[in-house]
Amino acid sequence: KKSEAWSALFSEPMSELVKRYTASVFFDKRLWQADIAGSLAHAEMLAAQGIIGPSDHADIQRGMAQITQEIESGAFEWKLDLEDVHLNIEARLTQLVGDAGKRLHTGRSRNDQVATDVRLWLRGEIDLIGGLLTELQRALVEVAEKNVEVILPGFTHLQVAQPVSFAHHLLAYVEMFSRDAERFADVRRRTNRLPLGSAALAGTTYPLDRERVARTLGMVDEHGAPAVCQNSLDGVSDRDFAIEFTAAASLCMVHISRLSEELILWMSQNFGFVKIADRFTTGSSIMPQKKNPDVPELARGKTGRVVGHLMGLITLMKGQPLAYNKDNQEDKEPLFDTVDTLTDTLRIFAEMVGGQLNPATGAKEGGLTVNAPAMEAAAQKGYATATDLADYLVKKGLPFRDAHETVAHAVKAATSHNCDLSELPLTVLQGFHPSIEKDVYEVLSLRGSLSARHTLGGTAPAQVRAQIARHRARLG
Numbered sequence: 001k002k003s004e005a006w007s008a009l010f011s012e013p014m015s016e017l018v019k020r021y022t023a024s025v026f027f028d029k030r031l032w033q034a035d036i037a038g039s040l041a042h043a044e045m046l047a048a049q050g051i052i053g054p055s056d057h058a059d060i061q062r063g064m065a066q067i068t069q070e071i072e073s074g075a076f077e078w079k080l081d082l083e084d085v086h087l088n089i090e091a092r093l094t095q096l097v098g099d100a101g102k103r104l105h106t107g108r109s110r111n112d113q114v115a116t117d118v119r120l121w122l123r124g125e126i127d128l129i130g131g132l133l134t135e136l137q138r139a140l141v142e143v144a145e146k147n148v149e150v151i152l153p154g155f156t157h158l159q160v161a162q163p164v165s166f167a168h169h170l171l172a173y174v175e176m177f178s179r180d181a182e183r184f185a186d187v188r189r190r191t192n193r194l195p196l197g198s199a200a201l202a203g204t205t206y207p208l209d210r211e212r213v214a215r216t217l218g219m220v221d222e223h224g225a226p227a228v229c230q231n232s233l234d235g236v237s238d239r240d241f242a243i244e245f246t247a248a249a250s251l252c253m254v255h256i257s258r259l260s261e262e263l264i265l266w267m268s269q270n271f272g273f274v275k276i277a278d279r280f281t282t283g284s285s286i287m288p289q290k291k292n293p294d295v296p297e298l299a300r301g302k303t304g305r306v307v308g309h310l311m312g313l314i315t316l317m318k319g320q321p322l323a324y325n326k327d328n329q330e331d332k333e334p335l336f337d338t339v340d341t342l343t344d345t346l347r348i349f350a351e352m353v354g355g356q357l358n359p360a361t362g363a364k365e366g367g368l369t370v371n372a373p374a375m376e377a378a379a380q381k382g383y384a385t386a387t388d389l390a391d392y393l394v395k396k397g398l399p400f401r402d403a404h405e406t407v408a409h410a411v412k413a414a415t416s417h418n419c420d421l422s423e424l425p426l427t428v429l430q431g432f433h434p435s436i437e438k439d440v441y442e443v444l445s446l447r448g449s450l451s452a453r454h455t456l457g458g459t460a461p462a463q464v465r466a467q468i469a470r471h472r473a474r475l476g
């Protein structure tokens, strides 16, 4: 049996293997809603332009309503023989309404159809991701709010550097995720443009009103003007939006992965800074004492998978001549998997960090548990306030480089006595520099160090609270 969409020219049927190799219906059927929405907008315009009659238009609407119902109920029979989502739906339409179904494809090609479908579908997913990013940021801000005064050893090179507010550390991730949200919003602008009307590659001989279709599908720019791909060759072959999206998703996953790495580290017995709820961990089949941070580990691992999809998509494009090539059918699985991986990850992280709402109490439960004493004890260990002592000496008139040198000697002495700088007696400290006075102990304290850093963006509790207020207002 020959394919129904293009029978006449072909003298032999496809083998089963080639059919399976070329078909995409088993993954692209996911685009069915976008496909029907695109078809309905196209049909409405064909009727408005007098290219099809009003009764054909009505038949198409009726047929599509039934197909929608069949797909939703699971009654729709997807056929491998019909290759992809587009031909499956069109064939069923024709079965249901006859000639009107055959008129739907007037002035259209699967090339502009599929490009439109992917854009419509991705636009919806981008909106969903925007909401999930807001949820995750809110969860981080909520935990931050409760931990402004909790002191964490800030690291550089994973060596204790300077004390920071734990809230300040969490808000660094809020900054990353807010940039991710900006990037997705920007990708959305270039995704939300209409290829339909490009037809196969060169445009079409029918008097299509592309701007009307764009408006119907909500493909408008920030001023509400219809957003239409302006070159038909580009319209059918541009997958930049998918690549950009996957790049933005990769970067977002990289942020998740860095957070995961920190959670894993902080949960290890050697740190003991935080706990995540048991439902995000698993035990070991051999070691009875184990509670492993599987969720953050998997998120770190899945980041590689999403970055892989970015490489896959960008490589898919690199050798393609204009205009459409079947290579592009390979854009879907990486794109779908990127969306699934990212949305699942964002959902899980919002809950793992922020907890779950208990409807009985109205409070969130089971989020991140913070071990403030462990963090503070760790900050107390690594001479985290050495820079503060150097700054103290600078304020007494020493050039910074000399102060740095002086404090290095003090740290060396404290190390040999196995104590903190703040535990050295005043007379000993004065041995390093006579200008040191009793007020140095406030400077050497973790809290003194924190509150001294009150420049914009610094870790002083007052600054951190101002940032929390800003995020609260921004996130609603």
Ligand code: ARG
Pocket (backbone or CB within 6 Å): 024, 028, 084, 110, 111, 114, 324, 326, 328, 329, 330
């Ligand atoms: N299934 C195809 C895809 O995903 C639809 C477009 C096919 N067009 C064509 N001329 N073969 O890209």
